[in-house]
Amino acid sequence: MATIWSIIAFWILPIPLVLFTLLTLPLPRNMRRGLLIFTQRVFDVPVVGAFKLLHVMLWLTAVAFLGSARQAHMIKTAGQEAVWTTPNMEISHLSKRWRSERNLWMTAFAFCAWVFLAALYREASRRLDLEARLSEMERSDFTATETREPSVSREVTSKAAAAAAASRDRTPTAGSPNKTAATAAHPAAAELVGSAAGGSSPPGGIQMQELKKTA
Template identity: 25%
Template structure:
């Protein structure tokens, strides 16, 4: 499996699944469980750095690499036979495909990070609200 195979088979489905799981409008209990699962996965550390930040950095570097590759002008001086031109066009199309994959992966990791933080904050606020309601109900009785 090549480098882009790893990106497509690992770096793409993980944030896609976790983002769908965390952002899904689930009941509170299930939402807390989904957030706990995402927390277990995202709290893994490599050399005291959260894995989510490492993978966001890797996806951003991949995005920049493909961006520079796509921005490079095509080699029009290489007018050879039909095979050479077809290979040049195929390389260009692969570069553009990789650019869109890298863009999607980087966007997914950033979106996962933001949605996860928002969901955690929402769960905390809902718990505080429930406690305040219980306190208010206890005071009124």
């Protein structure tokens, strides 16, 4: 019995405490990843068939906790019904009760340590994976922004050139189609313009007749 409790005290209990302390330290990402890999290898050590070290430790600590709880209850019940004839008998009973309660709390702490270590390992692995994914997303967004800026500038330049061309098309010139259409619709006006440009003016009567015909 003493060998079992020595194994629990010197081997089963210190392992989760050391790993728990290392996983909670504020270390760089690479070191944390290395600690997680080491912890996973400790958990995955094969012991009996398909059972790994984590499964065996949880089972051993749970069984030890239940056994120590049963023993502590039996010793406490026996002390309540006993009648002590000498002080040494009472001291012996109290020492047994103290050892059983100590073993109870030690096994409970060992079981909780392994459970908490497994939970911390899972959450630390999840957090590290999320941090890696977030850093990859940030790098991809930065690259996409750099590649999108030249295309945006080219698009703005092409739009400005198209707007300038459209404004030039809308501006009337000396030989624009609007002016040609106006002179074609009014031949008399065209004749007047041509005569004015040539420096000669037609007679007033002929000019009035042509204007009436046109009207």
